[in-house]
Amino acid sequence: MALSHVMHCPECGAANRIPDDKQGVSGRCGACKARLPALYTKPLVLDDTAFDPFVSSYRLPVLAEFWAPW
Numbered sequence: 564m565a566l567s568h569v570m571h572c573p574e575c576g577a578a579n580r581i582p583d584d585k586q587g588v589s590g591r592c593g594a595c596k597a598r599l600p601a602l603y604t605k606p607l608v609l610d611d612t613a614f615d616p617f618v619s620s621y622r623l624p625v626l627a628e629f630w631a632p633w
């Protein structure tokens with residue numbers, strides 16, 4: 564059985580099964596057809612130009628880890 568995740572629709576609350584290989588792909592709720600936010604289950608590496616646009620537009624909680632080479 565392939566790994567999958569469950570995302571609750573932000574509009575109607577229905578549980579939607581998201582296959583693990585669909586990371587970063589937006590889908591639609593199976594019940595109400597509302598657009599579901601893309602699900603990220605693995606870390607994304609974002610540089611200083613990509614961080615703000617991603618965080619400000621993403622509708623789910625974001626866990627950020629900051630680091631520097633020095």
Ligand SMILES: [Zn+2]
Pocket residue numbers: 572573574575576577592593594595596597
């Ligand atoms: Zn829905």
